[in-house]
Amino acid sequence: MRRRYVRGRRAQEHSRRAHENGENDGCEDGCEDGVPSSDSDSEHLLFGGPLRYDTGWARHEEAYLELSLRAVICRLPRLLASGFRLAWRADPYAARALVAANAGRGLTQAVGLLAVNRVLAVLMTGATLEDRLRSALPSLFVMAVAVSAGALLRAASTYAAGRLGPRVERAATELYLERAAQVELAAIEDDRFRRLLDSARYGAASARRMMDIGNRVISAVISFIAAAGVLTVLHPVLLPLLAAMTLPGTWSALTTARRRYRSFHAWSRHTRAGGLLGHMLTDTGAAPEIRVHGVGPFLLRHFRSLSESAEAEQTRLARLEARTGLIAAGLAGAATAATYLALGGLLLGGAMELSVAGTAVIAIRTGSSSLTALALEVNALHEQALFVGDLDRLCEEAARRTPPPGTLALPDRPERIRFEHVTFTYPGDGATPPRTPALDDVTLTVPTGKIVALVGSNGSGKTTLAKLLAGLYTPQQGRVLWDETDAALADRRQLADRVAMVAQDFTRWPFTARVNITIGRPEAPSGDARMASAIRHAGAQDIIDGLPRGLDTLLVRGFRGGHELSGGQWQRLGFCRAAYRQGQILVVDEPTAALDARTELKVFDEIRSLADEGSTVLLITHRLASVRHADLVHVLDKGRLVESGTPAGLLASGGLYAELYTLQASQYASGDPPRASAGRPVGSGAVDC
Numbered sequence: 001m002r003r004r005y006v007r008g009r010r011a012q013e014h015s016r017r018a019h020e021n022g023e024n025d026g027c028e029d030g031c032e033d034g035v036p037s038s039d040s041d042s043e044h045l046l047f048g049g050p051l052r053y054d055t056g057w058a059r060h061e062e063a064y065l066e067l068s069l070r071a072v073i074c075r076l077p078r079l080l081a082s083g084f085r086l087a088w089r090a091d092p093y094a095a096r097a098l099v100a101a102n103a104g105r106g107l108t109q110a111v112g113l114l115a116v117n118r119v120l121a122v123l124m125t126g127a128t129l130e131d132r133l134r135s136a137l138p139s140l141f142v143m144a145v146a147v148s149a150g151a152l153l154r155a156a157s158t159y160a161a162g163r164l165g166p167r168v169e170r171a172a173t174e175l176y177l178e179r180a181a182q183v184e185l186a187a188i189e190d191d192r193f194r195r196l197l198d199s200a201r202y203g204a205a206s207a208r209r210m211m212d213i214g215n216r217v218i219s220a221v222i223s224f225i226a227a228a229g230v231l232t233v234l235h236p237v238l239l240p241l242l243a244a245m246t247l248p249g250t251w252s253a254l255t256t257a258r259r260r261y262r263s264f265h266a267w268s269r270h271t272r273a274g275g276l277l278g279h280m281l282t283d284t285g286a287a288p289e290i291r292v293h294g295v296g297p298f299l300l301r302h303f304r305s306l307s308e309s310a311e312a313e314q315t316r317l318a319r320l321e322a323r324t325g326l327i328a329a330g331l332a333g334a335a336t337a338a339t340y341l342a343l344g345g346l347l348l349g350g351a352m353e354l355s356v357a358g359t360a361v362i363a364i365r366t367g368s369s370s371l372t373a374l375a376l377e378v379n380a381l382h383e384q385a386l387f388v389g390d391l392d393r394l395c396e397e398a399a400r401r402t403p404p405p406g407t408l409a410l411p412d413r414p415e416r417i418r419f420e421h422v423t424f425t426y427p428g429d430g431a432t433p434p435r436t437p438a439l440d441d442v443t444l445t446v447p448t449g450k451i452v453a454l455v456g457s458n459g460s461g462k463t464t465l466a467k468l469l470a471g472l473y474t475p476q477q478g479r480v481l482w483d484e485t486d487a488a489l490a491d492r493r494q495l496a497d498r499v500a501m502v503a504q505d506f507t508r509w510p511f512t513a514r515v516n517i518t519i520g521r522p523e524a525p526s527g528d529a530r531m532a533s534a535i536r537h538a539g540a541q542d543i544i545d546g547l548p549r550g551l552d553t554l555l556v557r558g559f560r561g562g563h564e565l566s567g568g569q570w571q572r573l574g575f576c577r578a579a580y581r582q583g584q585i586l587v588v589d590e591p592t593a594a595l596d597a598r599t600e601l602k603v604f605d606e607i608r609s610l611a612d613e614g615s616t617v618l619l620i621t622h623r624l625a626s627v628r629h630a631d632l633v634h635v636l637d638k639g640r641l642v643e644s645g646t647p648a649g650l651l652a653s654g655g656l657y658a659e660l661y662t663l664q665a666s667q668y669a670s671g672d673p674p675r676a677s678a679g680r681p682v683g684s685g686a687v688d689c
């Protein structure tokens, strides 16, 4: 009931707007800027409303539609300048050649038109035909030279644009990737920056397209200027006649293009929704449920409903296009008749010579086709320029968010890493209320050469603390000290070099097993000893032995020879990668979550042996039985440090650690499932711990 009311209100609002815009293209049912509402019952049922992308580039859908042609033309020079800067950086020679060739073409067109005028004038005056032809020869020669030069310059401009395009795309892509890889992790996780990244991703392809469209715009502008200049020289009244003949065609082309564009954006949500349904129907992950729950016919029905409404929209557009084309043809016909009547009047009144009228007809034809092309290309150019503008903004923003390289050297063999009153809050998206700190005034010590465990409920800040230690984030307050050196001022490359990490969501690289291990330290000389030691520490020999091509097996499905590992096997490979890296500090976040009991024991033995060899291990785990391997345990709760001590000491003290431990141990001791509410509340993740 409520939904019907909301949809009714929305339809009324759409109708009102369409009415205000003076558009009534058969959309009694609620229109969006002349486009019938694309909201459908299927979308409401399946997605709770229209399926919109939440990405940066999607912003341009609205931005572009809001702009009038005048606004587009006003903004264009700035946007064009950023495209030209890219072109200049990519290939200054080709950029110069492109501009020069187009300018030259305009000149040849003007010269050609004037020569035509001269030829016609000479042919229509003079005594004998032979005399007239002889007198016309020099102008004919000029015409031939102008046409040949124009052809040569067109070839030069095609070559320059073709050479420039890929180079511009490569330069822009490199710029994009370089900037994206440099920024701090917090920027990558920041919604606003992510949107900018999304949007700027299209900057490179758009920059390339801009070269082609820009080339056509320049040549249309120059050709229009040449035709308009010649017409003004021939007779001042001809210029308004040119405009009158051109306007209907331009109006028709622009109206149709904008209508299609609007419709595309209103209806692309629909198409996207249909695509998603199609994908779900064939997706491997959804396949079992589709079969067991009989979801197939349900999805197919909604797919058909979405497709049928999209087809109806195409029919509506075709009808409108035909109508606009007809109106434009009528107006253009009237304007052409008026033009020829005016030319006839000028001829009869003796205000214009026949030769001038002939040249005028040619110039009007050239000028009007250039102007129509210009209007369309400017529209397209503006759309591409928006994305190139985003690439510019990304570069500025990335420069702001790239951490300084740092200058202080870290101690070779630090005795401890100390967190001093560290507070860290993840950046918000600006729209929602500010986040609460993930770490709040935390002071603790990680002695080197030991196993230090971080324990606490879900969301208590363990992973965040490990990432701060690895230098992935910088605290807003407090310091992380390696002995006495502040990590925020330390050489960032040196800091990264000291740490190896097996994160919860470590990357499953779509490469061979060998690369998946060595990518932990790609520049290390690939020696068998290092590899063998890493495989041994991770207890991964059986996995490698089981692969069809051993270390050279490709670990991704969907490609020939590709092989899929189980979750636990991947986890051991991730551990192997970290061991291969041989960092001073090894951070392991839930290293055994997907492992069977026997393998888990083996991995913890290896962690112990790594610590015995001098490495520092920062262990994050919810399996408190495994924490007995640790030399020191820090217990976090809601971003604060609540307890620290040895496992035995903490058990004896009867605090949060002891409570969590007892809760977990009781699962094994008794047949009854433990109750999370037993004892005092320990946060939402009490049972996990």
Ligand SMILES: Nc1ncnc2c1ncn2[C@@H]1O[C@H](COP(=O)(O)OP(=O)(O)OP(=O)(O)O)[C@@H](O)[C@H]1O
Pocket: 189, 426, 427, 438, 456, 457, 458, 459, 460, 461, 462, 463, 464, 465
């Ligand atoms: N990238 C992020 N952006 C925003 N908030 C985050 C991000 N990562 C973590 N948080 C928030 O910070 C808090 C601490 O998260 P953290 O991952 O450090 O906890 P944790 O103790 O490791 O949890 P778990 O045991 O579930 O892995 C949580 O409230 C979490 O929602």
